[in-house]
Amino acid sequence: xxxxxxxxxHVSPVLTDSVPVNKSRLGIHSSxxxxxxxxxxxxxxxxxxxxxxxxxxxxxxxxxxSIDDVRFNGWLDAMKASSPxxxxxxxxxxxxxxxxxxxxxxxxxxxxxxxxxxSALECFEKIVERAKNNKVAVFLDYDxxxxxxxxxxxxxxxSEPMRETVRSVARCFPxxxxxxxxxxxxxxxxxxxxxxxxxSHGMDIIGPFRHNxxxxxxxxxxxxxxxxxxxxxxxxxxxxxxxxxEVFRTLVEITKDISGAKVENHKFCxxxxxxxxxxxxxxxxxxxxxDILKKFPGxxxxxxxxxxxxxxxxxxxxxKAVEFLMESLDLNDNDDVLPIYIGDDKTDEDAxxxxxxxxxxxxxxxxxxxxxxxxSYSLRDPNEVMxxxxxxxxxxxxxxxxxxxxxxxxxx
Ligand SMILES: O=P(O)(O)OC[C@H]1O[C@H](O[C@H]2O[C@H](CO)[C@@H](O)[C@H](O)[C@H]2O)[C@H](O)[C@@H](O)[C@@H]1O
Numbered sequence: 426x427x428x429x430x431x432x433x434x435h436v437s438p439v440l441t442d443s444v445p446v447n448k449s450r451l452g453i454h455s456s457x458x459x460x461x462x463x464x465x466x467x468x469x470x471x472x473x474x475x476x477x478x479x480x481x482x483x484x485x486x487x488x489x490x491s492i493d494d495v496r497f498n499g500w501l502d503a504m505k506a507s508s509p510x511x512x513x514x515x516x517x518x519x520x521x522x523x524x525x526x527x528x529x530x531x532x533x534x535x536x537x538x539x540x541x542x543x544s545a546l547e548c549f550e551k552i553v554e555r556a557k558n559n560k561v562a563v564f565l566d567y568d569x570x571x572x573x574x575x576x577x578x579x580x581x582x583x584s585e586p587m588r589e590t591v592r593s594v595a596r597c598f599p600x601x602x603x604x605x606x607x608x609x610x611x612x613x614x615x616x617x618x619x620x621x622x623x624x625s626h627g628m629d630i631i632g633p634f635r636h637n638x639x640x641x642x643x644x645x646x647x648x649x650x651x652x653x654x655x656x657x658x659x660x661x662x663x664x665x666x667x668x669x670x671e672v673f674r675t676l677v678e679i680t681k682d683i684s685g686a687k688v689e690n691h692k693f694c695x696x697x698x699x700x701x702x703x704x705x706x707x708x709x710x711x712x713x714x715x716d717i718l719k720k721f722p723g724x725x726x727x728x729x730x731x732x733x734x735x736x737x738x739x740x741x742x743x744x745k746a747v748e749f750l751m752e753s754l755d756l757n758d759n760d761d762v763l764p765i766y767i768g769d770d771k772t773d774e775d776a777x778x779x780x781x782x783x784x785x786x787x788x789x790x791x792x793x794x795x796x797x798x799x800x801s802y803s804l805r806d807p808n809e810v811m812x813x814x815x816x817x818x819x820x821x822x823x824x825x826x827x828x829x830x831x832x833x834x835x836x837x
Pocket of ligand 1: 566568569573576577604606689691698730731732770772
């Protein structure tokens with residue numbers, strides 16, 4: 426895999442937003458649409474209610490007469506369940522060197538998780554046994570996987586040892602990071618040219634050049650990056666850019682009176698953070714996002730770790746991004762290759778599911794507490810992710826040395 430310079434300020438600017446407009450609705454190939462697109466051209470902004478009160482737009486009954494309140498339709502429960510409770514993160518006695526400010530884990534909770542999702546460290550040999558001819562492809566989530574979860578999303582830095590580990594992994598195996606952040610932002614945090622990046626939950630991918638990809642998928646263009654490497658750019662939601670911009674501005678406006686709320690524009694999706702919002706205001710933030718989305722029928726919301734993610738309603742997710750990258754890496758028809766996906770979030774479940782359903786590959790959930798997952802194994806935290814990745818590198822080196830020694834013996 427040739428090194429690539431993926432920061433779009435270095436990649437030809439033509440690449441970023443130049444995907445040809447397809448004639449289907451919203452320019453999205455109809456095979457990617459999962460819903461009946463309504464007119465989303467004139468969204469109105471909802472007047473924010475003062476913090477502490479529900480906005481008027483958040484009526485409890487919708488026109489259809491169903492309860493339309495985040496407290497009753499499951500949003501609030503999902504918002505509450507979206508990250509381990511803070512007190513749990515703070516108890517125990519083991520200080521994890523990689524994590525900031527003495528964040529510690531409860532061993533008993535992790536032990537319960539390993540009943541269903543055994544430790545990938547303990548099962549390492551079993552996992553790599555499935556990689557014939559030592560072929561592996563590595564897919565990594567960023568937040569909570571390569572960097573610890575911190576209060577300020579702008580400070581979710583990766584440690585230097587982790588960066589060096591990911592660099593070594595990318596030198597041994599095709600490696601990609603698939604993040605909910607924008608591609609540029611995750612590149613700026615990772616700063617490695619040896620791997621591939623998919624931002625906006627896989628809706629913005631730069632993969633290796635493969636000449637027939639644009640025939641297989643619309644919204645896929647072949648080009649060259651700043652360093653002259655041929656690449657494939659895939660952005661299946663380009664036509665949503667104006668709506669995403671509009672919803673971003675609206676969300677900033679309607680959350681500005683909620684202390685601690687933070688809205689991030691990730692180009693093809695928007696994150697509304699409530700980690701630093703007082704819990705008694707979560708209903709308000711959830712209700713406002715919920716109400717706004719009624720005015721943007723082309724968008725939907727998913728829950729991440731103390732974050733609501735607003736994104737286009739297209740049939741594309743991190744799982745599809747894994748399939749796309751496997752295809753562009755020319756690994757899809759190669760049963761020898763073991764794809765390994767490591768992630769901590771609900772959005773990573775789409776990738777775990779793809780691997781589970783295809784009966785191929787290995788999903789590893791990063792969690793210190795019990796969760797339902799489509800993954801097969803678990804790692805407790807980014808520290809263990811680093812340990813696992815280092816084992817992979819050492820295994821590859823060992824296997825190559827063995828192979829080399831065998832060849833020498835045969836020649837002698
Ligand atoms: O797919 P990912 O790479 O895991 O990105 C998912 C979201 O990650 C970031 O938010 C999360 O991490 C923050 C920093 O640790 C934390 O403060 C926040 O509560 C988490 O939800 C990122 O800021 C989001 O935009 C991503 O969607």
